[in-house]
Each structure stands twice: as C-alpha cells, then as structure tokens.
Amino acid sequence: MVDRLVLVGMMGAGKTTVGRLAADHLGWRYLDSDAEVVAATGCTVRELFAERGEDAFRAEEASVLAEALTGDESVVVSAAGGVVLAESNRRLLMGSGTVVWLRARPGTLAGRVGSGDGRPLLGEDPAVSLADLDRVRRPLYEEVSTAVVDVDGLTPLQVVDRVLEVAGLGTATG
Numbered sequence: 001m002v003d004r005l006v007l008v009g010m011m012g013a014g015k016t017t018v019g020r021l022a023a024d025h026l027g028w029r030y031l032d033s034d035a036e037v038v039a040a041t042g043c044t045v046r047e048l049f050a051e052r053g054e055d056a057f058r059a060e061e062a063s064v065l066a067e068a069l070t071g072d073e074s075v076v077v078s079a080a081g082g083v084v085l086a087e088s089n090r091r092l093l094m095g096s097g098t099v100v101w102l103r104a105r106p107g108t109l110a111g112r113v114g115s116g117d118g119r120p121l122l123g124e125d126p127a128v129s130l131a132d133l134d135r136v137r138r139p140l141y142e143e144v145s146t147a148v149v150d151v152d153g154l155t156p157l158q159v160v161d162r163v164l165e166v167a168g169l170g171t172a173t174g
C-alpha cells in the first residue's frame with residue numbers, strides 16, 4: 001500500500017508548515033492542494049474566487065485532491081480547509097491512508113491568519129468568519145480523520161512530532 005499522510009483542518013491550523021516539515025523528515029513527496037490549484041490554473045486562490053467564483057475553485061480543488069490522493073509515491077498532502085465540504089472529497093479522503101485533523105480553537109486560528117490576506121472567505125472580520133466556518137466543519141473533519149492533534153499552544157515542530165506519533169511514523173525529534 002502507498003504511504004499517504006493527509007493533513008486536514010481549518011485555515012490557520014498549520015497544515016502547510018507542518019506538512020512540509022513532516023514530508024522533509026520522512027523523505028516523502030509534499031503536495032499542498034492550494035498550491036496545486038494555483039499551478040493548474042495560473043491564478044491565485046483570491047483571483048479564482050473573484051473571477052470564476054467559489055464553485056469553480058471547489059471544482060479545481062476536487063480535481064487536484066483526487067490526483068494527489070491517487071498517485072503511487074509516498075506523499076504528505078496538506079488539504080485546504082474547505083475540501084471536506086464536498087461529499088465526494090470526504091469519501092476520497094476516507095479511503096486515502098492516514099488523515100490527521102489539526103484541530104485548533106477558533107481563537108488560535110484567528111491569531112494566526114491575521115487580517116486574512118489571500119483567504120477570500122474570511123471577509124472583514126476573520127475571527128467571526130473562522131468561528132462560523134469552524135462550527136460547520138468540525139463534524140466533517142471528525143468524519144474524515146483517523147487521528148486528531150490539538151495544536152493550540154504547540155510549535156510547528158511539536159505538532160509534527162505528534163502527527164508522526166499518531167500516524168505511527170515515529171517522531172521528528174527522536
């Protein structure tokens with residue numbers, strides 16, 4: 001079976017930073033769904049939302065996710081916060097290997113995303129938007145994940161350690 005470690009969770013949970021570090025440590029390929037969408041379309045996430053709308057962005061997202069989760073190399077995938085919204089994505093995630101939910105309190109997320117630059121769903125008041133999205137999405141992250149790491153108060157390296165541990169892949173720090 002192909003080794004796949006997928007990170008899910010809200011914007012600001014640390015999926016990209018932690019995913020990169022984990023992939024480096026494991027010597028596995030690294031893929032970030034947002035970066036793949038940008039590479040496939042030549043547009044930033046914000047441009048896609050503004051020019052083609054959220055549905056078009058979600059369609060691109062589903063397509064890159066399917067590709068990322070069906071390759072035959074060992075890979076760490078950081079899956080953008082909204083991938084769990086589509087049932088077809090959730091089904092794909094559930095059959096794709098180890099899926100770790102980086103769970104954070106909304107206050108932690110708000111502190112990390114700042115003014116929400118580059119994240120079109122965050123609007124005028126990122127803290128309020130994040131709390132609203134978090135409420136809706138928690139059960140979906142729970143549904144797709146095989147393990148959970150609570151990231152509040154942890155450094156990225158500490159999170160990597162816990163992720164590797166819950167995934168049964170050792171630890172980054174020995």
Ligand code: S3P
Binds near residue numbers: 045079082120
């Ligand atoms: C989104 C999360 C973002 C990006 C877009 C929408 C979401 O990715 O795909 O702004 O709906 O949660 P990150 O989770 O990597 O920030």
